[in-house]
Amino acid sequence: MRGSFGFSISILFLVTLFCATASSEDRFREKRQAGTTLRKWANNIVYYYWTEDFPQFNIDLVNRVLKDIIEQSTCITFIFNSTARNRVKIFQDLTIPYCETSHYGCKGGEQTIRMGYDCKTDGQLMRAAMGCLAFYSMETRYDRNTYLAVNSKSVDPSKLSSLNTINSTYSTNPLPYNYGSCLHRGYDEYAYIGSTDYPIISTAQEYYLTMGSGIISSYDLNVINKFYYCNSSCPNNQIVCQNSGHLNTRSCASCNCPLSYAGTNCNTIPSDGGSQVTATTSWQTLTITVTGSASIASPGAYTTKTYWIVKPAMYNYVQIEYVSFNGSYTYCQPGCKYFGLEVKYKADQELTCPRVCCSAFDESYISSNLSITRIVAYTSTISVTFVLRYKANSTWFVQTPPPEVFVPPTTTSPCGVCNTSGVAIVPNNPSAGIHEFDSPPMQCTNEQGCGTLTFSCSGISANIGVSYTIFQTFARHCKSRLFSYPLNLKFIIALIRYSETSKIDKIIGQD
Structure with missing residues (x-):
């Protein structure tokens, strides 16, 4: 049965006020522990290094996330130095699945980021890096229960305590809750062979594939800039960012733009092969193919293709139908990490709208009252195609699917x-x-x-x-x-x- 949805996000985002000092062996338990001293990185400089046997794939991923994305968009500087007094050692650890940070904030001395066998996308490493910068996972916010339901019986027992919320005494939320932030873990990271249902599920159920994002958003960069007071590094700033963009505090002369926007002020369509179209009262088909140049096993940098759909002034809505998905990889991946499609129909363009990366949303509908509705397809792996239909309409109509039937992890592959x-x-x-x-x-x-x-x-x-x-x-x-x-x-x-x-x-x- 398909159900309609409407979702208002108004509460703020979690940033740790104190530096945790648990050991790497307690990486899940530590998420519910807050230290008593705020420890940011001095002068906004993070020293890091990797070991000599670090694979080239991991080197490329670290350089892309730390140097090309975070450093180029915030006031945080990363310097390669294996002898600095306070430093982060980054190494491959194939005994764990994901990316894990040993400590939150700057603990003093050496701390680590371990890259597991499935630590492969920008967003996964971004979450570990943001842990080092003193950010906890989104799902531990004290307002979490408004947005997320926890099915404790289906949570891996070894990770259950990591879902305890951190109260407002030890945290502050400068931005609204965002299912698509890199700080939000996907349900798969809490599942285990004994799970009988989704361990965590969004209260707005159409977001169930959005949690666990692999693509870094302007939201993630904005929360770093706010927490580290990066705007103070641009005292003479005169840039006016549009469409929920925020100042790039590295250049002080441009904006960090939400997905589907480009330009100095975030007011132009990206030059990624898409275009602007206008809705009419008749259904029109929009076929979006985004070309990938990597593989599921070894993702690379993300590429996008963006379309803007203009709503005629005499109509209230643009109605959009998800028609079909076509790709060689058909699994509905939690977080839509490898590729996906997002229709940005919310007023706050910085917040992620529901993403889809399989056929789960086929024959579903949404309505947007925005004058221009942005649609972006992205991939860091293979080429995929999404087919949509759209038309101008005076009536609001939404019909989206509930989450698919949960299939627990198993040691027997479906392949x-x-x-x-x-x-x-x-x-x-x-x-x-x-x-x-x-x-x-x-x-x-x-x-x-x-x-x-x-x-x-x-x-x-x-x-x-x-x-x-x-x-x-x-x-x-x-x-x-x-x-x-x-x-x-x-x-x-x-x-x-x-x-x-x-x-x-x-x-x-x-x-």
């Missing part, structure tokens, strides 16, 4: 290729080059319970020290899978020993 047998296929010739988990690539992904990784054989120590860790992680999360591995003799022996734990049934050789 047929992952269910072949409990066999580790070991190449007889490790020097042959690159091999992959599962085939075809990307048919099975982490969100569906099975991972896709690609790596090459680069010596005994790397195979045993790095590849073995990767194997342990994915064997634990993808039992009875088909693994293809570039291995040497010592590593094969290690695998044989590991197979005795019943994570895999047997090991065979393959060229």
